[in-house]
């Protein structure tokens with residue numbers, strides 16, 4: 001086969017049982033192929049996606065071209081009781097003034113006596129009324145097992161639960177309660193690198209909020225898994241519309257229409273996300289090939305204070321309505337972009353051999369001294385290359401290390417759109433040829449950075465402003481995002497400020513950048529967040545929105561000039577007017 005014809009093999013994804021269908025759909029659209037356990041060798045994949053946790057061995061055996069969709073040991077924030085415990089610890093260390101974004105929580109049965117004391121205190125103070133409480137099983141999700149109560153005699157539980165102060169004055173839209181699902185990607189825990197997605201979901205209860213019917217879950221819980229079975233799900237509800245979801249863009253338009261300075265709200269949410277992740281960051285083992293998508297659930301009260309309700313491990317990527325399609329497809333594409341695949345990752349075995357990675361890479365009994373050839377199982381034994389592996393090893397040139405970082409998956413996708421989808425995996429003869437160094441170089445030069453600018457992948461081309469009209473304006477676009485893939489490398493450059501709609505929220509200045517390298521300095525990071533909150537508070541107190549806006553723009557300009565961080569304040573700099581938002585009927589998707 002002529003040099004360059006074969007090209008790099010497509011990137012390969014591996015889905016564990018129960019992984020969201022949308023992941024498959026998005027990756028296939030990008031030109032990836034699905035891993036076939038029967039046909040392919042163990043390590044012949046680039047992304048392994050699981051809804052549940054990986055085993056330790058998955059982290060230990062990771063190969064350089066592979067990524068996993070979870071970091072190890074993040075349960076400290078994703079289980080309700082662990083989150084409560086960790087936030088309490090941080091309150092003890094840094095004060096309740098800063099860690100004041102989570103409702104008072106007790107873990108039962110252990111904290112029962114303390115809960116009783118608090119309950120009684122409130123009753124005495126409020127003329128016999130204790131206020132409202134919510135009880136949630138610690139390890140369930142999707143609203144299962146949750147109930148709200150006022151009278152302690154209604155508190156009945158038979159498993160470990162948390163009892164939390166119920167935020168009884170939520171912000172309502174036309175009488176409907178809602179919460180926000182914020183998507184957060186932790187690109188790395190060491191150094192701590194956090195991105196927040198500009199889009200997200202607003203999830204509504206489908207019956208009007210009413211404190212005199214605490215057992216009406218359609219009025220008090222905002223989980224889609226509950227509300228989609230409610231009697232009013234398909235009804236065209238005042239302002240909310242049909243269904244139970246809005247895009248975040250639509251919500252921003254709504255806030256704008258109400259004259260709310262949403263930037264402060266977003267910044268407060270940023271801070272909540274950062275402070276929460278700081279609780280576990282030092283204890284998460286380094287796993288450079290992992291990326292994690294968390295779903296932060298935030299409730300806003302009538303005074304516009306955001307509260308953290310919980311952090312979701314594997315946030316739902318199911319599609320219930322058009323809003324889900326709009327938000328989650330873009331989200332997943334941006335997530336894959338953040339995973340930073342390089343050309344070399346698509347030439348799995350060749351890249352591995354050439355890179356001579358120092359990290360232990362286990363693949364059965366093979367080691368770097370006996371090069372690994374990831375061929376289809378059925379062909380492996382007869383493959384001539386296996387017999388002369390040492391000579392193959394020596395055909396690689398050192399220059400192979402310096403492959404340009406190319407978004408190969410998008411390129412592949414774009415190429416497929418021109419040449420038609422090539423579904424079949426390369427046959428043995430192609431793979432034999434592909435292992436020759438000369439071809440690798442040809443392939444690489446075929447897809448250099450210049451090619452990128454002229455190719456637009458199908459998903460990118462079809463990418464719509466979420467919600468159809470409320471385009472979130474770009475704040476910063478770094479043309480060629482550069483991110484140190486290996487956190488142990490000497491290259492301590494700034495992570496890209498923006499990847500798709502993911503905006504860098506930590507580190508957010510030079511101090512936090514330095515604090516995040518080597519051993520994370522939590523104290524310094526928390527101190528910087530504190531400073532930020534104080535600045536915000538004083539700006540709020542000054543109460544001049546125009547000046548604030550101007551100040552923020554100046555800040556961004558300064559950031560640009562200094563090539564400093566611009567993600568301090570994120571959110572639309574110039575949100576569209578309400579008249580441009582088509583808030584009316586038909587805007588909210590339904591299933």
Ligand code: ADP
Pocket residue numbers: 103134136140141142143144146164165166167168178179220221222223297299309310
């Ligand atoms: P789950 O993991 O089961 O979804 P959540 O903690 O997210 O549990 O709670 C489910 C829903 O209950 C939330 O989406 C929100 O509408 C409501 N909720 C939970 N905690 C509170 C609270 N402290 N105050 C008010 N509403 C709450």
